[in-house]
Structure formats: structure tokens, C-alpha cells
Amino acid sequence: MSELRQDRLTHDWVIVSPERALRPHDTSNEAKPCPFCPGNERPAPSALEEITDLNGRWLVRAVPNKFPLLATPPDSGALASSMPTGRMLAGGGWHEVIIESPAHGATLGSMSVVQARRVLDMYARRYRALASRAPFVRQVVLFRNQGARAGTSLVHPHAQIVASPVVSPETRHRVAVEIAYFDEHGCCAQCQTLEDELVAQERIVLESPFFVTYAPYASSNPYQLRIAPLRHCPSFLEVREDELDDLADHLTRVLAAFLAQLDKPDYNLVVATPPLDIIHRAASHWYVEILPRLQTPAGFELGSRIVVNLKPPEEAAAQLRKAVASN
Numbered sequence: 489m490s491e492l493r494q495d496r497l498t499h500d501w502v503i504v505s506p507e508r509a510l511r512p513h514d515t516s517n518e519a520k521p522c523p524f525c526p527g528n529e530r531p532a533p534s535a536l537e538e539i540t541d542l543n544g545r546w547l548v549r550a551v552p553n554k555f556p557l558l559a560t561p562p563d564s565g566a567l568a569s570s571m572p573t574g575r576m577l578a579g580g581g582w583h584e585v586i587i588e589s590p591a592h593g594a595t596l597g598s599m600s601v602v603q604a605r606r607v608l609d610m611y612a613r614r615y616r617a618l619a620s621r622a623p624f625v626r627q628v629v630l631f632r633n634q635g636a637r638a639g640t641s642l643v644h645p646h647a648q649i650v651a652s653p654v655v656s657p658e659t660r661h662r663v664a665v666e667i668a669y670f671d672e673h674g675c676c677a678q679c680q681t682l683e684d685e686l687v688a689q690e691r692i693v694l695e696s697p698f699f700v701t702y703a704p705y706a707s708s709n710p711y712q713l714r715i716a717p718l719r720h721c722p723s724f725l726e727v728r729e730d731e732l733d734d735l736a737d738h739l740t741r742v743l744a745a746f747l748a749q750l751d752k753p754d755y756n757l758v759v760a761t762p763p764l765d766i767i768h769r770a771a772s773h774w775y776v777e778i779l780p781r782l783q784t785p786a787g788f789e790l791g792s793r794i795v796v797n798l799k800p801p802e803e804a805a806a807q808l809r810k811a812v813a814s815n
């Protein structure tokens with residue numbers, strides 16, 4: 489069983505999970521039985537939820553992760569116990585996989601808008617299902633890893649969703665900055681950023697009725713992108729159906745340009761949204777972050793947390809903007 493341990497010096501949480509080392513790895517294109525392909529569902533746990541075609545064949549399916557980061561439902565009693573060397577929380581949480589297509593070689597950037605819309609529908613459904621387990625669950629993290637450098641263990645297109653009884657340091661920091669900005673300026677940092685970026689136009693990749701994709705001014709990675717709703721909306725929990733329609737079109741167009749321009753880079757996609765019990769409705773504003781894995785952090789980055797980005801975001805945005813417009 490995995491354990492959540494808190495470092496006494498940094499307050500960072502770490503999941504110690506020996507079971508995860510046992511999971512299958514197939515990042516090659518070799519013809520091995522893929523556990524996510526139709527017909528191979530049997531050894532995998534049965535589906536939590538499926539979107540099917542008229543013949544009952546699944547098009548998107550959510551399953552429990554067979555090698556979960558967090559597994560045991562949290563105890564309603566004492567959340568954490570003090571150990572001689574830090575705090576420890578046994579197990580606690582849920583880890584699911586969303587299989588995004590029956591097609592082994594599909595990607596979010598190459599699938600149809602209709603299929604991407606089904607994928608987003610499942611993202612929203614599973615996010616809400618896991619969020620409904622609050623207060624045991626305090627944070628739900630939705631992400632996808634594309635490629636070996638982004639940490640994926642299987643080629644077949646899939647996203648993952650982890651419901652955790654602790655709030656991650658990254659999320660805690662982001663929320664603290666959002667609230668500090670609101671206290672100082674009286675408005676949402678993301679709303680203000682979108683307004684400023686739309687005036688400047690320098691880092692905009694795509695505008696659609698409900699979303700804007702831009703390269704952040706201080707991008708930490710070459711070609712880092714944020715896709716943010718134009719409407720001030722604190723949490724992904726509150727995304728509307730018409731926004732998901734627009735996001736499916738927007739996301740596939742941006743990712744298609746991204747994959748073509750960068751020769752199918754490895755990347756991580758994360759839904760940045762506040763924890764369930766710390767939603768500052770005026771200060772938080774959810775978004776999708778795309779982080780390409782084109783650089784490897786070296787000692788300076790790891791030691792200082794100051795990143796060296798070799799690609800100015802203005803150049804990255806101009807290149808991707810042109811590619812999106814020409815498709």
C-alpha cells in the first residue's frame with residue numbers, strides 16, 4: 489500500500505508507492521497486447537463509466553488505475569499520524585484512467601473534434617464524481633502525459649485523474665499567489681492577464697468564443713501554453729457544456745499545430761484548478777496548462793527553481809499562431 493509522507497523541512501508531500509514500479513511499460517510501437525485496446529479489457533478492472541456508440545461499443549472509458557498512486561479510501565478519522573521523522577498518511581485516495589479512444593495510435597491533437605468533445609465530457613464527469621467525495625478528497629488532479637519524457641508508461645491515448653486527501657504544494661502556492669494578487673489589485677490575475685494579452689497580441693496563439701490560448705509572459709518551458717476560459721470561472725467543476733464544445737475545437741486546433749510544428753513533442757497537460765476546500769471565488773480562475781518536455785532541468789534549475797527557457801514565448805506564440813491559422 490502506498491504512503492503519503494510529508495517532509496519536515498519543506499512541507500512537501502511525497503507518495504511512496506512500491507506497487508507503481510510493477511506497472512507495464514510500453515512506449516514503443518511494438519505489437520504487444522495493449523491493456524487499453526478494445527478486446528483486451530478483461531484483465532483490466534471493469535469500467536467506472538463509458539461513452540458508447542449506437543452498437544454499445546465504447547468510445548471513451550474510465551477505469552480504476554490498476555497500479556494506483558493512491559488507493560485506499562481515506563479514513564474519516566485522524567487524517568495524518570506523526571512519525572518520528574515527519575507526518576505520514578497511509579494510502580488514501582483514488583486514481584483513475586480515462587482511455588480517450590479505442591484507436592491505439594490516436595492523439596488528442598489528431599482525433600476528430602467530436603471525439604475530443606467526448607473526452608472532455610468524460611474529464612468533466614470523472615472530475616465531478618471524484619470531487620463529490622469531499623471532504624475526504626481535498627484536491628482532484630487531472631492530467632495527461634504524452635511520451636516517455638513526460639512520464640507515460642503506455643502509448644494508447646489516456647488521461648489520469650487522482651483524488652488526494654492533501655493539497656499539493658504547487659496548487660497551494662498558485663492559490664496563495666492568486667489571492668495575494670486579488671488583495672492587492674482587486675481583480676482576478678487570470679482575467680487581468682487575458683485582458684492585457686489580448687491588447688498586446690504578442691503571445692496569443694488562438695482566440696475562440698470562450699477560450700484564449702497564450703504563451704505565458706514568463707514561460708518556464710519552450711512552447712509552454714495556457715488555455716484559459718474568457719469567462720471568470722473559479723473551478724473546472726463549474727465548466728459549462730457550451731464551453732466544453734468550444735474547448736474541444738480549440739484544444740484540437742492548438743494541439744494539431746503544436747504537434748506538427750514541434751515534431752510530436754513529449755508534453756504534459758494539466759488542468760490547473762483550485763483545491764475543493766479552498767476556492768476563492770473572486771481570485772481563482774481555472775485553465776489548462778500544456779508543458780512540452782523539450783529541455784531537461786539541470787542542477788541550477790533544481791537547486792534554485794529558476795528556469796532557463798531557451799525560446800522566447802513571443803517567438804513560440806508567433807510560430808504556433810501562424811500554424812493554427814494555416815490549418
Ligand SMILES: [Zn+2]
Pocket residue numbers: 522523524525591592644
Ligand atoms: Zn492500445
Ligand SMILES: [Zn+2]
Pocket residue numbers: 676677678679680719720721772773
Ligand atoms: Zn478571472
